[in-house]
Amino acid sequence: MKGLEELKDKIHEILPDLDLVIGWEQGYDGLHATPLFIKTPEDVDRLIIGPLCVHNLATYLPGLKDKKVGVIVKGCDSRAVIELLQEKLINKDNVVILGLTCDGVINLTKLGRKIGSLGAVDDVKVEGEKLNVVIGDQQHNIAFSEVKQDKCENCIYPNALVFDHFIGEPVDRVENVGAEHQSLSDFEGKSFDQRFAFWKHEMSRCIRCHACRNACPMCVCRDHCVAMTRNPHWLSQENNVAENWMFQMIHVMHLTGRCVECGECERACPMDIPLMLLRRQMNRGVREVFDYEAGIDAQNRPPLLTFKVEEDNISEREW
């Protein structure tokens, strides 16, 4: 991500007309960024951009529907904004989009595996393809590509797809077009029993903390989530594989044709459950059946949010 100064100038310019601008600032240590809600010109100084800025800030938009909001988005985040616009869950007149170009963001779990403890990181610097992690007087030099988020590996949308102001120069990722994520074929290489055992194990680890749901930009039901209600009573409070699995499947089904693969669910999961595997599989189905990708064009209708007597790719009749 480049253009921090340009971005700050732009925010100073637009802030007077807005209630707030959402960006990132340095968190409680050198490793974590945290969302920043800019309301005054002084707040702008705290803004950062870079590989630590993992959060999809579009998640905040539906909750700020009545305010005039500026939002800073990476390519993947911008798809969530588009999807929210498609579903009329936000009003474009109330949103100013500041689009960035992105080289990938960090996966703390992967980094943790490299350096052991994540507890006392003082600073993280990007030096070309290297990531320099400073812990006290220790220095770790790690290839950035090894600790990027999974979604960054075959990213084809590094630039914001929708924006009012674009910061920096757009970059190209055409080499990734059409590539499916490695995890899909790896998973499919397993036998049915192995796959079943895999998910049974993963789902036994789910603690139903709902972090995946709360981080998801498309989970807009908030207090009315079907996972919490007793009427209809889809899920009990019991924590077991069946109920956990049901919850995760409900989340996936509700995202059918809507998921933009921003990966926030998996990033937010404290148990590191590979939730994106479910979403990638489902999105592949949507591509095959509906020839559709979510969050690309604000004018498109998500395939499951419309009614057609005859689907183009589902032949129910002979004519």
Add this chain to the structure above:
Amino acid sequence: MRIGVFICHCGSNIAGTVDCAKVADAAKAFPDVVHAEDTMYACSEPGQQGIIDAIHEKNLTGVVVASCTPRMHEPTFRRAVERAGLNKYMFEMANIREHVSWIGKDKELNTNKAIDLVMMAAEKLRHNAPLMAKKFDINKRVLIIGGGVAGIQAALDCAEGGLEVVLVEKTTSIGGKMAKLDKTFPTVDCSCCILGPKMVDVAQHPNITLYAHAEVEEVNGYIGNFEIRIKQKTTYVDWEKCTGCGLCMEKCPSKKSYDHFNNGVGTTTAINIPFPQAIPKKAKIDAEYCRMFTKGKCGVCAKVCPTGAISFEMTDTEVTENVGAIVAATGYDLFDHAKYPEYGAGKYPDVITSIQYERLMSASGPTSGHIKRPSDGKEPKNVVFIQCVGSRDKSVNRPYCSGFCCMYTAKQAILTKDHIPDSRSFVFYMDIRSPGKDYDEFVRRSIEQYDTQYIRGRVSLIYPQGDKMIVRGADTLAGAQVEVEADLVVLAVGAESAAGAPQLAEKLRISYDSYGFYMESHPKLKPVETNTAGVFLAGACQGPKDIPSSVGQGSAAAAKVLSLFSKDQLESDPQIALVNASRCIGCYKCVETCPFGAVKEEQDRFNNPKARVIETICQGCGVCTVTCPQSAIQLQHFTDNQILAEVKALCPSMMVKN
């Protein structure tokens, strides 16, 4: 809740392969079940009384009957429950006949499955709530689609019964196939002479609005209140002005146009009135052949038309009609014999179809009723008829019998002798099917008095030799190969569903079979009803039919409409979607997916966006309920909780608890 369970034997239909007493015993252990018994015929008078008595004696608040399909007897049992003072939606039915006893022979497995289904029904019933129907007004107008003899009969009977009728006909004249026939069996009276007066009645009846050369584009609404979009296809002739004088036909220079009415026997002019008795008797330009459209200049008809009715700029228009009931009477089409290479695949001019032969024999036909064969116009002396062309033949996906071909072939053989006394007729047949009043006598007459030679066997090949056609086939009774020298071969082509029948069925939301014929609600007991309330069937669109049956069904459909309209109001089905406003987040996904436009965007008193279902428009299809992510919109009688209860009853958790 206090649930009573009744397991029906249906004589031996269910009890033959299901241990009904054991199912009843098992049901006694289900939650809230306070009474369970098996009964010989639950639907019979004593069976229903048993249910009512049990409700009173045991203070039941809900009833499960395990018997046949709900399509058959759900209304029966709902009425019984209602008679006993319960709400009729406090009733559930488990289908242990079509879903169990009729499809499996293993008594133990069947009994277990029946127990599962009864448990599902009982679990659902525990989540049922009383529902109340509302009343709505009926629009007492009827749409009849198709102006063949069935549609004409239905239209006249409805109109005579005082209803306003909208009749939509695809071609430019009503009359259908019957108008093309020369004579009718078994009385050999002139087809057009008996149909003509009925056609005139349609034209003159003050209650009938006729849209000819029009098609139904879209059907919206529901029983009592349909909204129909009708496309009035362009004729390039202003029918308000056209008097049907026929001057344009005389002068039209494009005389080689395909003659649809005569099925390609002879040609017609690009502007034409299909036949002299046409109703309405109005001209239409066939743009495919009209020189004004193909070459860009001509306009002779416009010059000679005494009323200035011709308009080359005319385009399709649209009309909307509101009706309360619909009768589909779209008829049939004839099998295309080009699918049979052994009959020449349509290449030989002197191998024609039965309907073309009708036109050759008809006094109003292109040869003025003189039988002349197409190739050289000679009068044929040997005529060979081949039956079952596109009937009873799996190889062309037409395994069914078209029903009327045996009879019309006998008629055509008789008429051939009448027209050409020194001719001989040969009929290759599989079986003679003549099960109607005076029908078999008619076939015998053809054989005995008119000397028609019937040969039982299929034809393997037709080939030309000189100016004759050689018909080679088997005579299975003589056990020999035969060859007949024919001057003319007539193929008794079978009936198939009308072109576009499935597409119209989709618009009407009625079922159709794999051949495109419309499905009646019950093959014996509801032959003119469909599974869509307010839509009825008449004539051959439901299956091949001869004229008397089609007329009978036209009248039957009219009777159904008249009895429906004898009430001023109908009860609406309370099984519709409802929004729980306190759970609705106003995302309006339901508004987007509702196929009927029944969900509206609204604001509550705090200006929060909320969805609301318009009860009279909702059809209860449930698309919105699967769309709503937080399940705020629920289909009454099929709520998430009711379905989850059924699923949980059927599938106790397969996952190992951890």
